[in-house]
Amino acid sequence: MDRGGPVATVTLCRPHVLNAQTPATWERLREIGRELPGDVRIVVVRGEGRAFSAGLDLAAVSGGAGDGQPTFQRIAEADPAVAEQIIAGYQEAFGWLRRPDLITVAAVQGHAIGAGFQLALACDLRVLTDDAQFTMAEVTLGLVPDLGGTKRLVELVGYARALDLCVTGRRVPAAEAYAMGLANQVVGGAELDATVNDLVARVIAAPRDAVIEIKALLAAASERGYPAQEAAERAAQVRRIRDLAGLGE
Template identity: 40%
Template sequence: MTKLGEGAMPELVVSDTVDAVATVRIDRPPFNAFDTALRIELGEVVRAISDDEGVRAVVITGGATAFAAGADLKALSVMEYEQISVWNRALQRVFNDIAALPMPVIAAVNGVALGGGMELALAADFRVLADDAVLALPEVQLGIVPGAGGMQRLRRLVGVSKAKEILMSGRRLDAREALSIGVAEHVVAAADVVTHAQALASQFAAGPRFALQAIKESIDLGADSPLATGLAMDKNLLAGLFATDDRKVGINSFFDHGLGKARFGTTPE
């Protein structure tokens, strides 16, 4: 087990790596509301993970009753234009860094994920929800909007009209609806959320590192690109993978043992 960020001694974000899976837990009870300190610590942990070649997949989670409940409204309520612009830009940058991590990222969501908490979950590649989880972007009910990526990422998951309906109403989504509209990929019992997410992460961690990274880059960067641009990117990504040991391991294993038997991360025979 490897503790990330030991030099900084994080108090609000705890991160451990076991068998190439980093589990990042937000720990600012009772609701894991984002303030400046939490945002800074989460950013530091994410940067450490990005630079750690031993991490092959990431799970982000919170507490049993709250994944994260958005921004600390007491802190935000006294901000003016200049302050909120700087603060929100910094939070958006942390969530963008999570989305850009060069490995699969899974949000394991128990309890509520409201406002910035849902935006954090949307920054992951996949979401595993407790069967009693509740998600919402309720900012419109405060006379504001989500500013850390929620509007753009939700639209890309559920489409234009559904995103507008959810955002303009600020209503809550239960786990069943989130699964049905594509906001979540898995719904499990609350007690199993983190272990289920870690099991999925372990499967990814055993896969071909650079091929998984290439898939993530193609989907994320090609989402709003013209088809010709995306196809050119895919061609170059494929060609680049032919320089990796994983390509040799995968193809050699196919000839020797059949499809799906490769042990990636090993030295090619």
């Protein structure tokens, strides 16, 4: 992780395997989430080289990840409750990116497959290069997406499109991803860094407490009816007005 003031950049650094992920990757991501300084406001997630992430390192499937972490074979042989606890630890690696006090941005080039797609989905915003492709490929291995991606995918594109992507494992090019709401922006490869930096600057320019309140309101909106959402808006606005008046807690 690199830090520049209120912005932290997390880079997957396995370009020789297109940033394929292993249990060790997830453990490090979980550690970063736990160690992140409280004054960080924005986290940018990116992949080194020509791909964001090719998903699961297949060595982890065969039991040869070589990193001392539980392999699929160990999960298969474990008591189901223990196996679910192992997967829960992997989910924590992505879950912290949804924290209400952070705005998280995925800068995606090339392939984002399986766990790579889910990592991008865990972020609040996604900026894609025009050669980027999303693929929910777990079904091709006889598996299900299990890193939080199913809920976010349905929220973004709806049930029918999410089902299509998950059960067919088809590739979604950048233009289609933008059209269906999976991408906030699509740019040429040479423009990715500048576009992400501009987005970060615009978020940083907004008052942090207002951004936190807005994210919380939007994140819960789909689960509330209008009366509950309006009540949440009222409470948030009173907190903001009191704070601006110097009367906040």
